[in-house]
Amino acid sequence: MSDTPMVQRLRITFGKQGGLKYTSNLDLAKVWERVLRRAQLPILYTQGFNARPRLQIAIALPLGITSECELLDVALRERIDIDGLAERIMSTSPEGLYVYDIEEVAIHGNALEREVESAEYRITFVDEVDQKDLQKRVSEMLAQDRIMKIEYNRRGKKTAYDLRPLIHDMQVNEEGQLHIHVATGTRGNVRPDMLLAELGYDDAFVHVHRTQLHIRD
């Protein structure tokens, strides 16, 4: 394959809903690849033995979580008009995939994954939980100075870290939903299920929805 340069980089804001929440991040990349091929976008492929389309999803969404704020960067080998492009891509997307916005970004920007700093989630308890108790647990956790945790890396090596500074905010709203704002990305990552476990809701049946991703300006 010839050495074609990237001429345009698009950032797609998309949602992942319904049954698609059971598609892993790796498989979602494949889903995207095919959506874009059906939409006949001039995707740029990587060089080398295993040519892959140059797509980049900002940050993995854990299995089972829905979202309205995912980001995908797409490298193109030809310039295209972004007017009406969102509709075109939507029309080739499977159930549960929604395109909200498409913007052009600088070709030589940082890798999207390194840009993500934090994420907000809305957690809905499907079965009734004691609201006062929930409020109390949240307040108590926020009142702590340090929450030391132990983590094992891939090689099984233990490291200790403080969870507290990674939690930016937690609030319970009037409908009893828990909103959290936590560090996400390569420099500290808090998963909603981990925070729920920390709060003592390991077994609660919840719907988790990512509402916002914060990236560095």
Next chain:
Amino acid sequence: MQPEVLERQLERVLLKVDKPGRYVGGEWNSVTKNWNDIDLKVALAFPDIYDLGMSNLGIMLLYNQINQQADMLAERVFSPWADMEDQMRQHNIPLYSLESKHAIRDFDLLGISLPYEQLYTNVLNLIYLAGMPIRSLERDSSYPLIIAGGHACYNPEPMHAFIDAFVIGEGEEIIVEVAQLVQRMRGASREEQLREVAKIQGMYVPRFYDVSYHDDGTIEAIMPNIEGIPQRVLKRVVTTLPKPFTKFIVPNIDTVHNRAPIEIMRGCTRGCRFCHAGMVTRPVRERPVEEVMTSIAEIVKNTGFEEISLLSLSSSDYVYVHELTQRIQDEYKEAGLTMSLPSLRIETASSELLDRIGDTRRSGFTFAPEAATERMRDIINKSVSDEQVLQTARDVYSRGWRTIKFYFMIGHPEETLEDVQAIINLCKAVLKEGRRLLGMKANVNVGVSTFIPKPHTPFQWVAQDTGDQILAKQKMLKEQIRQERGMHLRWTDLSSSNFEGFLTRGDRRMANVVERAWELGCKFDAWNDLHYHDRWLQAFADNGLEPDFYNHRTRGLDEVFPWEHIDVAVHKKFLKEDYLMSLNRETRVDCRDRCFACGILPKFTKLRQGTDDMAWECPPIKPISERGKSSERTPNVTLLN
């Protein structure tokens, strides 16, 4: 259970199971019609997990055929993996369809794909999870009519007790006919419905046939027990291949063959004596190149798949293979589309062909010489010379591909240890070529499976090798191949080949064994680590039957087979002749070069006459007035190429 309730229940369990994306549907190109607006509902099942079932072309073709009917819908169902089955049982979730999440029990027709015998216990499990009695006779017409089709159904007898009716042959047309019949006969008793089903050409309804046995356990006769149905059920064929299906469902999770298949040819003209598919899928029909090209364009547009697989039993024998692969390469190379061409024959896999289909993702090529001595190759009627094998190896290695994979079989009729030694020697010679061209990077992967005599083939009479014979041969292979650097050996477990053996040539009495094995917990028998052979042996013992009777017994030339009433249009006389030829080391050439009158033409004379000359590889049939006197023409000879 209503779909909304079922979906809420699913939400609670899906995050507790592995790969939950298997159980939710919603994929691109899946079809969900409005349940209440549709009269006739068909559930199509592949009795293994989603990951495998989604790669099954047959299911997709039928899905399309039914969904094209305005008053019908088809939805999919697969076997839940053990973790999901546990969750479904715990939460009282019945087996449901992926599209609308309706219970399978609420469909009018359940069509089950049965391409191979190892799926039998999964079929029972599916019926059970759907909340239905396992046995056909215990289900009245309030239950969906259960039909099955696929290659394993050419001997339907081991499953006769569980399936209401079998599709013998190609299902594209017949599925709609059966669905229409169910629609027409709604409210009739199951017995009445099945009497009509049995009259459709190609449908076999086991309850209307009686089997009597001799004292030694062999079959005396198989006779219809009602009027108006055929003594032998002739398989159904389509005269020309239906236009390829191009709106494949695109999975949202990774599956086994995550690509779009196009069937370029059905059937095979080679006549390898061990090959079930080669005998039962006759006549050979090829798809015109133009039609393949148009379909590829549609597939790319409709699915976005990055790989097209050109399917047939012997792809490199497809007459237009060079033209087709060249055109695909020319038109799609820049678009990042790759093609795969499974089932290459050594003698027709030319170096140009290797160049075109060898893409960057591929590490090597696979060939199936099956045997390594001239004597053995004559017996099985698959003639490839050592020199052809070595030349192909040179072609592959010299183009920089490091790995050649060979499929051989052990346990062929009349095989000796010298024939097995020859496999080892040939592989070593190939590796030597590889070393010469690529150095230590060259690999030879050797897959050695165990030959299992199949119904409707010239070897249906022969005894399968005993355990001792197979173990001795495998020991020899392991000792000499595994210690060699650059060579990797894979073989088939003895228990799994014995298992396939007794199911494939089983009779009606095997149904009790299948049911007992399932009761003892057998399912997913196709998964080596989940096949519990001792339970099967227990199931045999509980029914007073012997596996050896089915596996290691040479049948008498005139024995009535359990599949005698299933007519694949190849004469038993032809098969017998071919079997006797094998004992004398006599071979038959490719039937494109010479018609051996296997039986297809006399059985399907009318179909052939109504078909374009070039559409079948069988010679065209001339009207009697145009035929010369028998002395003036060469009997049965037609040269097409």
